[in-house]
Amino acid sequence: MRIADKVALVTGGASGIGLGTARRLVEEGARVVIADVDEDGGASAAAELGARFLPLDVRDPQAWQATTDRIVAGEGSLDIVHLNAGVLTPVAGKLGELGAQFDITQLLDEDYRRVTNVNVDGVVFGARAAVRAMAGRPGALVATASVAGVIPYGGDPLYAMTKHAVVGFVRSMAPLLQPRGITINAICPGVVETKISPSEAFDLVRSFGIDVMQPAQIADAVVQAVTSGETGQALVCVPNKAPSKPVFPELDITGRT
Numbered sequence: 001m002r003i004a005d006k007v008a009l010v011t012g013g014a015s016g017i018g019l020g021t022a023r024r025l026v027e028e029g030a031r032v033v034i035a036d037v038d039e040d041g042g043a044s045a046a047a048e049l050g051a052r053f054l055p056l057d058v059r060d061p062q063a064w065q066a067t068t069d070r071i072v073a074g075e076g077s078l079d080i081v082h083l084n085a086g087v088l089t090p091v092a093g094k095l096g097e098l099g100a101q102f103d104i105t106q107l108l109d110e111d112y113r114r115v116t117n118v119n120v121d122g123v124v125f126g127a128r129a130a131v132r133a134m135a136g137r138p139g140a141l142v143a144t145a146s147v148a149g150v151i152p153y154g155g156d157p158l159y160a161m162t163k164h165a166v167v168g169f170v171r172s173m174a175p176l177l178q179p180r181g182i183t184i185n186a187i188c189p190g191v192v193e194t195k196i197s198p199s200e201a202f203d204l205v206r207s208f209g210i211d212v213m214q215p216a217q218i219a220d221a222v223v224q225a226v227t228s229g230e231t232g233q234a235l236v237c238v239p240n241k242a243p244s245k246p247v248f249p250e251l252d253i254t255g256r257t
């Protein structure tokens, strides 16, 4: 899908990867709506970019419907949706504790609910509202998963679970959306310097010899996902390389060979 003159919605667009994508989509000529729970950050990002801001908690299905209804009423259509808002699992109610090791015996119910509600419900409710809003017109959905959606990640197994869910959802939905002319792809970044973790966490990552990416690199992959026409892909983004596609096994489940 071409981006110029299209209407694009970016969740979690107040910060980090979402902000980078919103900026890039504006540069490509889209009319961009940023949606986020961070109302101050979202409003100032939108003002800076010449975009529109709508407050949205992606966990809330009614709010999703109201948001997409408002966009279609105000802009005439909804063509591109970046389902990007996401969080790490808080440890004992606290986010971003350096060196805190995941211990399932200490897991709080509310921490589990938070990461699954934002990272999984937010994508599913968002995809539903977006496909309804596309109403038979072509469209492009891109979900931000993670490399933790294709490889194990012991640092935060619940986060890894949610991102595997996103990749499985995208790959399973793609053939179902194809007859509607809607593509759906996942972006799977490695480490990107954003507000998802405290800055010391990125210093620590660098001290292990791992390069840290900037959001603009991930925005390039989102643009590739929207414009390539491909669907059902998981685009892995690692430093200093073009996005790559992991090879998923082709399994014969018939038991007959």
Ligand SMILES: NC(=O)c1ccc[n+]([C@@H]2O[C@H](COP(=O)([O-])OP(=O)(O)OC[C@H]3O[C@@H](n4cnc5c(N)ncnc54)[C@H](O)[C@@H]3O)[C@@H](O)[C@H]2O)c1
Residues within 6 Å of the ligand: 011, 012, 013, 014, 015, 016, 017, 018, 035, 036, 037, 038, 041, 056, 057, 058, 059, 084, 085, 086, 087, 088, 118, 144, 145, 146, 147, 188, 189, 190, 191, 192, 193, 194, 195, 196, 197
């Ligand atoms: N930074 C990384 O290293 C990295 C790597 C792989 C994947 N990701 C994924 O990228 C996405 C964006 O994260 P980021 O790194 O840019 O972090 P970030 O914290 O900078 O941005 C996330 C944005 O999402 C918003 N948000 C959080 N909960 C929300 C909710 N319930 N409803 C609406 N908005 C909500 C936040 O307010 C924030 O503006 C996430 O899905 C994250 O899992 C990040």
